[in-house]
Every structure is written in structure tokens, then in C-alpha cells.
Amino acid sequence: MERDPVPRGVYIHVPFCAARCGYCDFNTYVPSDPSQPGAYVQAALREIELARRELGAGRVSTVFFGGGTPTLLGAGPLLALIDAVAAAFGFEDGVEVTTEANPESVSPGLLSALRRGGFTRISLGMQSARAHVLRTLDRVHTPGRAVAAAREAREAGFPHVSLDLIYGTPGETDADWRASLEAAIDAQVDHISAYALTVERGTALGRAVASGAIAAPNDGDQARRYALADELLGRHGYEWYELSSWALRPQAQCRHNLGYWRSYDWWGIGPGAHSHVAGVRWWNVALPATYARQLGEGRLPVAGRETLGAEQLALEAVMLGLRERRGVALTALSEAGRRAAEIEVARGRTVIAAGRVALTRRGRLFADAVVRALTV
Secondary structure, three states: OOOOOOOEEEEEEEOEOOOOOOOOOOOOEOOOOOOHHHHHHHHHHHHHHHHHHHHOOOOEEEEEEEEOOHHHHOHHHHHHHHHHHHHHHOEEEEEEEEEEEOHHHOOHHHHHHHHHOOOOEEEEEEEOOOHHHHHHOOOOOOOOHHHHHHHHHHHOOOOEEEEEEEEOOOOOOHHHHHHHHHHHHHOOOOEEEEEEOOOOOOOHHHHHHHHOOOOOOOHHHHHHHHHHHHHHHHHOOOEEEEOOEEEOOHHHOOHHHHHHHOOOEEEEEOOOOEEEEOOEEEEEOOOHHHHHHHHHOOOOOEEEEEEOOHHHHHHHHHHHHOOEOOOEEHHHOOHHHHHHHHHHHHOOOEEEEOOEEEEOHHHHHOHHHHHHHHOO
């Protein structure tokens, strides 16, 4: 399997939100007790200590706070967690430190404190510039708040600011989607992500779609909107580097997320967080109270683990590698896979150059099918 030198990342899952969005199936909770976030932070600090004992020495190149809404914790707890990771492992020069945030959860003061404390990147959940789309998604911020928050992050000195969008929401039109893209571009951020809405079972949106109260997303609409995003973003200097991500320059790419696609090593801190180190994958218990209790007993809160065999590693190398603009080496494919790659070239879904196969824009619309074809 082709493999780059393996950097080390740390993912920190903050499982709290002020309100739960109707489409979200992440491991998140609205705190029922004001003491819960503080208990979580103390437990996460203990997990960082145990992670250092398990992993041993080795500097960290990326840290990513996801959720949930990490910025609900406030600057002090977030910086305490960063300091703990730095003390446990040390940081590589030029370490990337990212936090996700909802636009209504940040202020100029918070952003300035995070930047002074070492955060280099923020990813703001904009989702849409249209009020009716935000209502369908149960988002609580106003249409203009995400752009204002991006401006505040730039003024606070963040080198890299990303806006995250969702397309294909029931009731969204092509004009709505274009307006959202244009608003994100006008915000002058250096990174934009765009994700197709997926309706998950067990969510409020999933129940509404199942009952017929809301129409399911339309595959044709989503394909058309992806193509529009790629065209419009490309026209304004954003280059796609991963299926759902565009950056103005290579330095703006999210290195932590690239670590996932390249099967680098990372330790996931927090309830429900997943980890991957040296071909072993494991995941934490989901409930914050169980997570805190097990760490309080001095043991890692692992719910399950698996060791990846050579065949699975090879399969994932192709499946994940095709998400990137650079694609995968032909040598990573079986003989049948290489023949399939040539067939996909004829279909206009892949290109082959310099010994690598990569997706075209058309191929990105059929990425799952191409992956299945190339992993025979």
C-alpha cells in the first residue's frame, strides 16, 4: 500500500450544542446540567494523559476540535485542552489547530483569545444564505451571521477561515444555492466546503421525510448543485482538492482532514471519538457520563476496536485516495482495477496521468460507483 510518512493528529470531540439541528446524527447533546461541559473537559484532560502513555513520544502536526459546537466551551477550556496536548506530545513547527464553530457561538473577544492561544484555523457552519433553508435545517443563526463571523475571524488574525455549506435541502432552489455560494465567496475566506444533505434515520429531518411532511433530497438536484459549486468556486480561484473541499491556495487546505484520507495516525479524544494508529482503529463510548466515569476509574473509554488486515488497508487506500484531486497510484490497484480505470477513462469519469488515476468532475458525481469498479 502506498503510504506517506505518517504525521500524528489529535481530534477532540466536544459533544455539546446549544440546540440540535434537525439533520444532525452526530454524537451531540444539549447539556441538561450546567456542570456537564466542565466534567467533560476534566475527563478529556485525563484521556490526553492516558493517550501520552499509550502512544509515547511523538510530536503532533494537527489538532482538530469538532462536535457539537466546540466554541460553546469558551476560550479557557479550549486553550486548556490545547495546552494539555502540547505538554503531552509537543507540536511540530507550523502545527495546524482548527476549531469548528457555529456562527452564533463566536464573538470578536472569543476569536481573539483563541488566536492568541494558538488556533490557526476556524471552520464556520454557514450551511446557507437563505433564511427558509436554514429554517428547514433547524439552524438558529441568521443568514448574514456566518459572513460576519468570518470577517471577525479574519480581523482576529486567523490565517485560515473556512465556511461550510450544505446543498440539496428540500425547498432549496438553484438560485438559493447560487446565492449561498456567492455569499461565501464574497466573505473572502480561503476555504469553502460543500456537502450534499444526507437524510439520516433517527433525526428530526429523517422522521419528517419518512412521514411525507418534507420531500426527500433529489439526486439530480444535488448533482447539478455540486457542478455549479465546482464551476463557480473555480472561477473565483478556489481549487478542489478533496471531494467536498475547495481552497484558494495549497496552504489553506485542511491538513487534518487530509490525514484521514491518507490513513495517517490520529487519536480521538472525547465521547464517541474514533482513533486510528498503525492500522488499529478504535472508538470511545458515546455517552459523556460513561466516558467521564471510565476515565475517572483510570481506564481508556474504548467501546470497540479492530485491526485492519492487508486487504482492508489496500481497499481503504483506494477508496479514500480517490477522494483527493491527486487520486491514487495505479500500482495500488489490482490488475482488474487497472483495467476498470481505463474503462472509466472512456466513460469520462477518471483521468490517468503520471502513473495515477483521479476523478474528473463527472467522476466525482459518481464517486461511489467508480470506487466499486476500481476495487474489484
